[in-house]
Amino acid sequence: MDPHVANDFPNDILIIVLQSLGNDYHSLFRCALVNHAFYQAASKFLYRKVVLSPRYARIPSQDGGSDCSNLESATLPSYARFVEIIEISRYLSCRPPPANNLSEIIFDAITQFKNLRVGIFTPITFHEDVFTDAVDIPPTLQELVVNTSCTDEVRAPLLIQITGLSKLSIHSPTRAILQLLSDWLRRLSDTLTELHLKDNCGSVTPGVLRSFMPLLERNIQSLSIGLSYSLTDEDIFSVLHHLQKLRKVGLRYYWQLRQPRTLPRLARLRSFTGYHINYQTRYQVRSLCKWIRRAITSSPIESLHLIQDDPDQPIPESLDTSSSSSSSFDYDNDITISNNTGAYISFRSLIDHICSCHSKTLKILDMKNEYIDIKSLKNLIGCLSELEEMHICAGPHSLSVFKKHAPSSLYKLHTASFNIRNIRSSKRRVIDMELVTAIMRHGPPLLRRLSVNGQSWEVRFLFFLFFLYISYLQPPLIFFFFNLVLCVEFMENLKKRSYIRSSHP
Template sequence: NCGSITPGVLRSLIPYLQGIESFSLGLSYSLADADVFHFLDLLPSLTHVQLQYYLQFNTPRSVPPFPRLRSLSVKHPILDTRQDVDRFCVWIRRIISSSKLESLHLIGDASPFACGASVSFDGLGEHISKRHGPTIRHLNLGSAFLGLPSLQQLCQCCPKLELLRIALSLDTLTKFGMVSQGLTRLHTLELYVRNARRSLCNFNDSFISRAFQDAPKSLRQLSVDHTTWEVRGSAPWRSCLLFPAVRSTESTPPLGAMVYPRSRHERYLCEESTRSSTSMG
């Protein structure tokens, strides 16, 4: 955060930042969107940007184009109403509309372990599919919720997608394997289930095997509500999931193409065990 940064201070930095490619700006209530967008417009080499979003009612009528922008990360507060989400999605779309975006990362204040009802970010998902489908590779929307039609469009229009992190419904989760077959480069998938009774969310090995048996063969790591399954070896994901998954807390997994679900706590124990063994040796 940078509460002392004013529009004048920001303008004074411009002559010294002409060659930078990456810029990160924290929260400053002294800066309006117009100040930030004007500043970014005067940095010709900029390709990677991280910004802090907060609600403003005096939004600029126009936003300068950022054709060189390739990666955008945005920190944002909790967005739990339709109006808040719509305003945020419009704000994002105005920034990236003229860019050939390769990576979008949303960093929310909400706990990743939160559950329950979520407002959809379908407008943002549809924009990414239509405007950035040919270029987007990393789409980390955090716990932003996408409905089935928006996800289907995303899978059809984004063939280069390698990493995807979103929230979805339980019904959409069970259909993910079928709708995602066009994502031939997808290797990392992290999903959060929302708008569902927690008593129905029993994500055991059998459920995962059935739900993702048609997932892309390129998929190597799957996480559902903080439990991770990893593919080891050369066999495709589809055939690996035909085997019963084995839970393992060992730091070195057995050889062969098997699936190992590991929670964050289990991975922490693995790392601690490895460090202890190394120090003793």
């Protein structure tokens, strides 16, 4: 590119182009080398999020793996102002000082980040004093995610001094933090809108949960509760029933003998996420479906996510739908491998309930590991006219059914993901390309992303880049005329789209 043209490139268009790169840091780095204008624009994306997440090493380095992160360079004055998110996770060094100076590095970094909005401190291995000084966080912080590295008896009193949070997530809350949580929530009551207690919540008893309820009634719009065998469905549903401002809920299911007498009637609830382990009997699946129906029956649900995982393992961040961008989806890693060794049992009763009670509101259906039989799939496609995203687990004939019935009913669907099951494992990577081609070209009119067993295809409209070029170079009159032509061409070619295939990771 001519340097003079690059210098005159409009910053608004440059920002749009760089945003499309997402987390492709290699491409962002190369863009930063073009000239000063590109450098300034790319630096905002390169240092917006600082991540220290070292892999497991038998002999950890003295700096705790910060040499493989952008943490130290982000502390430079020219970059520190761009940092909005800091994430420290995975395997930090367990060595004590002076063999481990990671605590000093983290403290110096956080003091430099004056515009920090999100702090994620969830390491798996760590030295006990790694975050002792780091809890002195700038007042700009709005979201905080912590685990046991910050919630022991020493650091919990320091942690609760943080104020002004709008979102608080605590993984595996300890007794030390739960004893102080009521006082913390009282001071956060004016700003806090999301509270998430995740993973192992064994210390959360019915009494502890009821003590939080008066403090959550005012502003809480999103709530998650992990696995606690001390809590029954009756305890959880009773608390939810009093939180009438809730819009998002995430709960962990485990099988119980006693059925709850109270059903949560949440008129504002829009998103529900249910976590469960793999069940291989009809009775267990029916009980799970009944639990979900009870939770959402009185709410205008727009987004339903069911996530199958191991309760002894933390929930991956990519599956955490309680985040602010709950509708986002990683299309190159959208397969969660199921450990099911038997036949897949259909969630027919749940699909029937969705079609009868939520057909006019549901926009996102995420059931990647919950099997749907062909009859239920036809019913789902025919009823959910408002559906925009669909991620399901179905049989080998599901693509043919989707191709036949979806174009006439799913007018708003733009993303579809299929996890094909009840076939030999050796054939899960064998995909009928002719069928995929037909779906992409003649399927639902707005469909632009399709994924089958981890292989993804995405629509690309070739006139988009030309549109940006014309909008920059042409006079206003020609710009208006060209936009009109593009709109007509867009409507005429919706059924003549091209697609590209992305390789599976």
